[in-house]
Amino acid sequence: xxxxxxxxDRAARADAEDPLAPLAERxxxxxxxxxxxxxxxxxxxxxxxPALADVVARQWGTGLIGSWNDSGWWDAPLxxxxxxxRLVGAAPGQTVAGDSTSVQLFTALxxxxxxxxxxxxxxxxxxxFPTDRxxxxxxxxxxxxxxxxxxxxxxxxxxLADEGSRVAAxxxxxxxxxxxxxxxxxALTEATHRAGAxxxxxxxxxxxxxxxxxxxxxxDLAVGCGYKFLNGGPxxxxxxxxxxxxxxxxxxxLTGWNGHASPFAMDRDYTPAPGIARARIGTPPILSLLALxxxxxxxxxxxxxxxxxxxxxxxxxxxxxxEELFTxxxxxxxxxxxxxxxxxxxxLRHPHALxxxxxxxxxxxVIDMRAPxxxxxxxxxxxxxxxxxxxxxxxxxxxxxDSSYDPAPARSGPVT
Amino acid sequence: xxxxxxxxDRAARADAEDPLAPLAERxxxxxxxxxxxxxxxxxxxxxxxPALADVVARQWGTGLIGSWNDSGWWDAPLxxxxxxxRLVGAAPGQTVAGDSTSVQLFTALxxxxxxxxxxxxxxxxxxxFPTDRxxxxxxxxxxxxxxxxxxxxxxxxxxLADEGSRVAAxxxxxxxxxxxxxxxxxALTEATHRAGAxxxxxxxxxxxxxxxxxxxxxxDLAVGCGYKFLNGGPxxxxxxxxxxxxxxxxxxxLTGWNGHASPFAMDRDYTPAPGIARARIGTPPILSLLALxxxxxxxxxxxxxxxxxxxxxxxxxxxxxxEELFTxxxxxxxxxxxxxxxxxxxxLRHPHALxxxxxxxxxxxVIDMRAPxxxxxxxxxxxxxxxxxxxxxxxxxxxxxDSSYDPAPARSGPVT
Numbered sequence: 001x002x003x004x005x006x007x008x009d010r011a012a013r014a015d016a017e018d019p020l021a022p023l024a025e026r027x028x029x030x031x032x033x034x035x036x037x038x039x040x041x042x043x044x045x046x047x048x049x050p051a052l053a054d055v056v057a058r059q060w061g062t063g064l065i066g067s068w069n070d071s072g073w074w075d076a077p078l079x080x081x082x083x084x085x086r087l088v089g090a091a092p093g094q095t096v097a098g099d100s101t102s103v104q105l106f107t108a109l110x111x112x113x114x115x116x117x118x119x120x121x122x123x124x125x126x127x128x129f130p131t132d133r134x135x136x137x138x139x140x141x142x143x144x145x146x147x148x149x150x151x152x153x154x155x156x157x158x159x160l161a162d163e164g165s166r167v168a169a170x171x172x173x174x175x176x177x178x179x180x181x182x183x184x185x186x187a188l189t190e191a192t193h194r195a196g197a198x199x200x201x202x203x204x205x206x207x208x209x210x211x212x213x214x215x216x217x218x219x220d221l222a223v224g225c226g227y228k229f230l231n232g233g234p235x236x237x238x239x240x241x242x243x244x245x246x247x248x249x250x251x252x253x254l255t256g257w258n259g260h261a262s263p264f265a266m267d268r269d270y271t272p273a274p275g276i277a278r279a280r281i282g283t284p285p286i287l288s289l290l291a292l293x294x295x296x297x298x299x300x301x302x303x304x305x306x307x308x309x310x311x312x313x314x315x316x317x318x319x320x321x322x323e324e325l326f327t328x329x330x331x332x333x334x335x336x337x338x339x340x341x342x343x344x345x346x347x348l349r350h351p352h353a354l355x356x357x358x359x360x361x362x363x364x365x366v367i368d369m370r371a372p373x374x375x376x377x378x379x380x381x382x383x384x385x386x387x388x389x390x391x392x393x394x395x396x397x398x399x400x401x402d403s404s405y406d407p408a409p410a411r412s413g414p415v416t
Numbered sequence: 417x418x419x420x421x422x423x424x425d426r427a428a429r430a431d432a433e434d435p436l437a438p439l440a441e442r443x444x445x446x447x448x449x450x451x452x453x454x455x456x457x458x459x460x461x462x463x464x465x466p467a468l469a470d471v472v473a474r475q476w477g478t479g480l481i482g483s484w485n486d487s488g489w490w491d492a493p494l495x496x497x498x499x500x501x502r503l504v505g506a507a508p509g510q511t512v513a514g515d516s517t518s519v520q521l522f523t524a525l526x527x528x529x530x531x532x533x534x535x536x537x538x539x540x541x542x543x544x545f546p547t548d549r550x551x552x553x554x555x556x557x558x559x560x561x562x563x564x565x566x567x568x569x570x571x572x573x574x575x576l577a578d579e580g581s582r583v584a585a586x587x588x589x590x591x592x593x594x595x596x597x598x599x600x601x602x603a604l605t606e607a608t609h610r611a612g613a614x615x616x617x618x619x620x621x622x623x624x625x626x627x628x629x630x631x632x633x634x635x636d637l638a639v640g641c642g643y644k645f646l647n648g649g650p651x652x653x654x655x656x657x658x659x660x661x662x663x664x665x666x667x668x669x670l671t672g673w674n675g676h677a678s679p680f681a682m683d684r685d686y687t688p689a690p691g692i693a694r695a696r697i698g699t700p701p702i703l704s705l706l707a708l709x710x711x712x713x714x715x716x717x718x719x720x721x722x723x724x725x726x727x728x729x730x731x732x733x734x735x736x737x738x739e740e741l742f743t744x745x746x747x748x749x750x751x752x753x754x755x756x757x758x759x760x761x762x763x764l765r766h767p768h769a770l771x772x773x774x775x776x777x778x779x780x781x782v783i784d785m786r787a788p789x790x791x792x793x794x795x796x797x798x799x800x801x802x803x804x805x806x807x808x809x810x811x812x813x814x815x816x817x818d819s820s821y822d823p824a825p826a827r828s829g830p831v832t
C-alpha cells in the first residue's frame with residue numbers, strides 16, 4: 001500500500017467511525033464544494049431559511065409591532081445570549097447577543113478597565129485580531145490615565161511579575177487567528193487574577209468549536225462573533241459575557257435605551273437595568289438575530305467534548321497529510337503539532353498564498369488566506385470530513401507541483 | 417348631509433384623487449388591519465421576502481464567503497448609505513448604514529464634540545427621545561471638560577445668545593416623538609452655525625416621511641433608524657450622515673476594523689479610511705442590512721414632496737375627524753394644527769391611553785401610546801388612506817362613548 005492509499009484508507013475509516021457524521025445534514029452545503037472557511041463564515045444551517053421566512057412573513061408581516069411581545073423579539077438578546085452561554089460554559093443571565101464584535105469589545109474593555117479605576121494599564125496581544133487592538137486603543141484614548149501595553153501571551157507572566165499591580169485588564173484570544181495556535185486560557189486567566197486584574201477573552205475563533213468554561217475559569221468578561229463556528233450568517237450579531245459578580249458595578253459606555261431599567265418609562269436619566277440586560281444598547285437587528293437563533297439549533301444534543309475530539313482528529317489528520325504531501329513542496333505548517341495547543345484551523349505558509357487560495361477555489365476547495373503568506377484551512381467538526389481534507393491536500397499538492405496557479409493574482413474585490 | 421357623511425365623502429374623494437394610492441401595493445399589509453404604527457415599525461415591503469430568500473439561499477448558502485465580494489456585501493453599508501442619502505438630501509459618499517441608532521448617536525455626538533474641542537457644552541433637548549439624551553450624557557461623561565445642557569428647541573436662540581461661544585454641538589430631532597410637533601430645522605441649524613457650533617440631527621421620525629435637505633442646510637452630522645418610515649424591518653440597521661467637509665477631521669470613537677483604510681492589511685495601528693467609510697465599525701448584520709436595502713426600493717420613483725403633501729392631507733383630515741368626533745369625549749389633540757409644524761403622526765391625549773390603544777387593537781386598528789396619556793396615530797403616505805383614518809376615528813369614538821375598554825389594563829409584555 002503506498003502513502004496516498006494509506007491516507008485514503010485512514011480518512012475513510014475515520015469518517016465511517018465518526019459518530020458526529022449525521023450532523024452534516026443540519027447544513028445546506030453546496031454540491032461539489034469542500035468548504036474549509038467556516039472559521040470565517042459558517043455555512044447555512046438548514047433550519048435558517050424556514051425560520052427566517054416565518055420571522056419575515058408571519059412575525060413582521062402579520063404580527064407587525066405586536067411581535068415585540070408576541071414573538072419574543074424584545075427578549076431575544078437575552079434568550080439567545082443564554083443559548084450561546086451554554087456553548088461557552090456560562091450559566092444563564094450573563095450573556096447578551098447583539099451588535100458587532102467591535103462594539104462588544106468596546107463595551108467589554110471599557111467596563112473592565114472601569115472596574116479597576118486605580119490601575120492604568122490595559123494589556124492586549126500584539127498578535128491580536130486588528131479590531132481587538134484598535135478598540136483597546138480606542139478605550140485607552142478616552143480614559144485619562146489608561147495606557148495600552150501589547151504583551152504576547154507567552155510573556156504575560158513575566159510582565160505581570162513587574163507591572164501586575166498596575167494592570168487593570170488583560171485582553172486575549174485563546175486562538176491565534178493567523179496560526180491557529182491555542183493558548184492556555186486557564187493559566188492566563190489565573191495569572192491575570194493573581195495580579196488582581198480582570199481577564200477579557202475574545203472567543204470569536206473558539207465558541208462553538210470546543211468546550212469553554214467561562215464560569216469555571218472565573219473569566220470576567222468575554223465577547224465573540226456569531227458568524228464563524230456559530231454559523232449565524234454574514235455579520236451575525238456578536239455577544240458579550242459578563243460574570244454575574246460584576247453586574248451591579250458594570251459601567252457600560254454605550255448607555256442605549258434598551259439597557260435601561262425601565263426602557264418604556266422614557267425616564268429623564270439613564271438607570272441601568274439589573275443584570276446583564278444593562279449591556280443591551282439600541283434596538284437589535286431582529287432578522288439577523290433570529291437567523292442566529294435558528295442557526296444555534298445545530299448544537300442541540302451535541303456534546304462539545306466529542307465535537308472537540310473530532311476537530312482534533314481532523315486537524316491532526318490534515319497536518320499528517322501536509323507533512324506527507326507538502327514538505328517537499330515548500331509549504332510549511334505553522335499550526336502546532338500538539339493538539340492541546342491547536343484550535344480548529346490549520347495554517348500553512350507559502351509565499352504565493354493568495355494565488356494558491358484562488359487556484360483551490362477554482363477546484364472546489366474554499367479556504368482563505370491572511371496576508372502575506374498564510375493559507376488557512378478551517379475545519380468544523382459539525383460537517384467537515386477527513387476525506388474532504390485529504391482531497392483538499394491532494395488538490396493543493398497538484399496545484400503546486402504543476403505550478404498551475406497565478407503567483408501574483410490581482411485582487412478581485414475588497415475582501416481578500 | 418350629516419357630519420359623519422360629510423367626513424366619509426371627503427375621505428372617499430381624497431383617496432380617489434390620490435396619485436400615490438398605487439404605492440400601497442408595494443407593501444404586504446394584513447387583511448382587516450388599519451396599521452397606524454409605521455412610525456414605530458414600518459410594515460413589510462413586498463420586495464423583502466424574495467430578496468431575503470435569495471440572500472440566504474443563494475448568496476450565503478451557495479456563494480458562501482465569496483459573497484463578500486461577489487454579492488457586494490462588503491460595500492453594502494456605503495451603497496445603502498447612499499440610497500438613504502437620496503431620501504435625506506445628501507449627495508453620495510456622506511452616509512453609511514449599520515449598527516443601531518444608539519451606536520450611531522454615540523459616534524455622531526463624540527465626533528461632533530471632538531470637532532470643537534475648545535467648547536465645553538453639548539446641547540440636547542429635554543424632550544428628546546431617551547436614547548438621544550442618554551448617549552449625550554455618555555459622551556459627556558467620557559470627555560474631560562464636556563457638559564450636557566438640556567435646552568428645548570424653542571429656547572435655543574436665547575441660550576445661544578448667552579452661551580453660544582461655549583457650545584460645541586446641538587443635538588435635536590425635527591419631530592417630537594410624543595407630540596408629532598415639527599420644528600424648524602433650517603432656523604435651528606442656522607442659529608447653531610451662527611454660534612460656531614455643529615448641528616447634529618436625529619431623523620428617526622422624519623427620514624422617509626418628508627423631504628429633507630441635509631446638504632442644502634449644511635447640517636454637520638445626522639443619524640436615523642431604518643425601521644420606521646424606511647420600513648427596513650424590526651431593528652433594521654441605522655445610518656449616519658457626516659458632511660463631506662468634516663470627513664478628514666472626523667474622529668470616531670469606535671475604531672472597528674471595517675473603518676480602517678486597509679482593513680485586510682491587518683495593520684498594527686488604526687488608520688481611518690478616507691471619506692465616510694471611516695465611520696464603519698465592525699462587520700454589519702448582512703441579513704438585516706440587505707432586507708433594508710430591498711425595503712428602500714419602495715421609494716423608487718416616489719416624489720418626496722408629493723409624499724409629504726399627502727401626509728399633510730392625511731394628518732389634517734385626522735385632526736378634523738378628531739375635532740368633530742372627539743372634542744365632546746375629552747380626547748384632546750396635542751399635535752399642531754399648523755401643517756408646517758407637524759410631522760407624520762398625530763397624538764391625542766386621554767388619561768386611559770393604554771386601555772384605548774388595546775381596545776383599538778382588538779378592533780383592528782393598530783396604533784401605539786406613550787406613557788402616561790398619549791395615543792399616537794402614525795400615518796405613512798405610502799399606504800395610509802383617508803378612509804382608514806376616518807374608520808380609526810369612528811372606532812375610537814365608539815369605544816370611548818360606550819366605555820368599552822379597560823381603563824387600567826395590565827401590561828401584556830415588556831413592550832408597551
